[in-house]
Amino acid sequence: MKNRHLAVKIISYVILSAGAVMMVLPFYWMIITAFKTPEQVTQMPPIWWPPSFLLDNFKYVLSSGEFARYIINSLFVTVSSVILTTTVSILTAFAFSRLKFPGRDIIFSLFLGFMMVPFELLAITNYVTIVKLHQIDTYKALIVPYTANILYIFILRNFFLEIPGSLYNAARVDGASNWKFLWRIMVPIAKPAIITIILLNSIDSWNSFLWPMLVTNESRMRTVTVGLTSFVQSAGIRYERLMAAAFIVVIPMVVLFFFARKYIVTAVAQGGIKG
Known part of the structure; x- marks a missing residue:
């Protein structure tokens, strides 16, 4: 029995190692x-390991066209989206976890149902709204439509529900307003969940492609993911330059996820305890 258990364990490690190599290999090939x-x-x-590592491809990418402008646009959109989305998520989660109003649970259940709506359907309705408001090729169009995210609200609401109600009642008896209780007590306690929301939203905003492509016609308003497609057309079949551009686009989020992955796993696991 012991030998059988050891054999199963070895086979499992071999399969997992093979899967890990298959997933890492394309990324490694892009880098080299x-x-x-x-x-x-x-x-x-x-060549699996070049004799010398040249930076000429990166210099070409950053100096050609408006690629640097695309990076600046993505940074601005990502930071703005994170600030707005985090604020909206905190306020909404607090309302659904602590404030009592008619139909609260029903409304929240409807919110969860909206998670089943395909992104393409939301993109169509949001695009029509943006066109009617004459906001094409603006930062508002890139940032505002997806500021409210139901998944982030769900995670944060479950964190807030884990905070004892007696703490809220005691704060109210001492004269603390809902606003003061939220920012001085609940937000510091829910710091892991808030960090998770910030990280997930950063990755989502930076990697967004379809929506920025829909609402930007001018080159100066493109984000780095959309700009990468234009660079592919201009660079032709110079694969080393294409891989350098892809590396610049991918590496910030890879580094961010690598250092913050434990916060994401912990917050999602703890946030899913209740609901």
């Missing part, structure tokens, strides 16, 4: 290709 010369990219057999 970004540092290669055109000759090294097409060389057969392929």
